[in-house]
Amino acid sequence: METALDDTAHLRHALIIGASRSLGLGLATELAARGWVVTGTVRGDTTTGLHQLAAASAGRVSVTRADITAPADLERLRGEFAPGSLDLLFVNAGITDPDLPASAVATDVFERVMVTNALGPVRAVEALAPLVREDGTIGVMTSRQGSISLNVRGGHEVYRASKAALNQLIRSYDARRTDRRTLLLLHPGWVQTELGGDGAPLTVEESVTGLVDTLDRHVGDGGLQFRNHLDEVIPW
Template identity: 50%
Template structure:
């Protein structure tokens, strides 16, 4: 069988870096994007020659997305995974400056969908299009104070992904929103209950098990549905 091929958008650190590592270890051919620091990805490339290709991308730039799409002409992806998000602190929404609101919404909601639209043509029939979401984006589970802007951006991401899935309902792609749990990353903080090395293998299990499933699903790392 030919090697499965994945493109991970946002893989320089944290969940994305561990995701790239896990896929390579499972025999996938991985293309991983980074904005600046690629030291972690370079280490994977050196220990797994020929299994990891590093591409530069600023996801919020439509020009860079177009250029990446052109560079990847001819690739056939079994998985397109967008993993990118920022957090600008725990402010009540009335204290959030307009430029901060715009930055978070562009990065966490608008840009992932722009990336999917720019790159979906590389995904094979029966392939998977996935985005890293969060339980924080669940409206029905929003019963605790805090992180209002981040929660809103993930809820917007989920809604836009629902629109994407409706618009492309007949393209033959599996579509997933993934909640990896609360992890010890730069975004999740040092006191989170999980580490990426604990959660990401389970996430990849879900990605592999759901390949070929129809429609859009919002799942946690155990393949349980997350309420919208």
């Protein structure tokens, strides 16, 4: 078995958008542990968990900067990679707002949630898809709260709407594209994150293990699917 760290041509390469902490960092950690070469993005100059992971990775993990809400950042990021050089692009972004009826949410908060959770991710997919091999995979972190048919309790209305918008935008993107890349909208489960809270049943490690297993199972499928970390289909 080859172990030379400077010979990575035979290894799988992933770019994770939003990997400084929580689920994004967990994905970077899990992929690196499975032998992937991983590049993760952060937004600012502060040292993050991704920087620490990269420092201990013997060159297998690297860090670059990009703000998913800034189209110029996405264009610059695209120039850092050769077309078709990635096996996986994973777009991870998500913020929430106070649990209020949509009519009570300030306009600027509504806009920020929608741009970060829906518009930014689809812009990232559009800009960076050419970096992915034709038989590669694009993953996008969404939520079952974006499922219209599963919304029987309400709550977190703007967050739900942003994830429903994301799902619709990705579905529209899929309808007009002509390539064969596999496209997965993935729900991570209810996870112990800032969004999920300490009482959530899943740890980050448990969630990302399932997410990466699901990504692996669908390599080469083509088309669009909406699934969770257990590889179960989520209804639209």
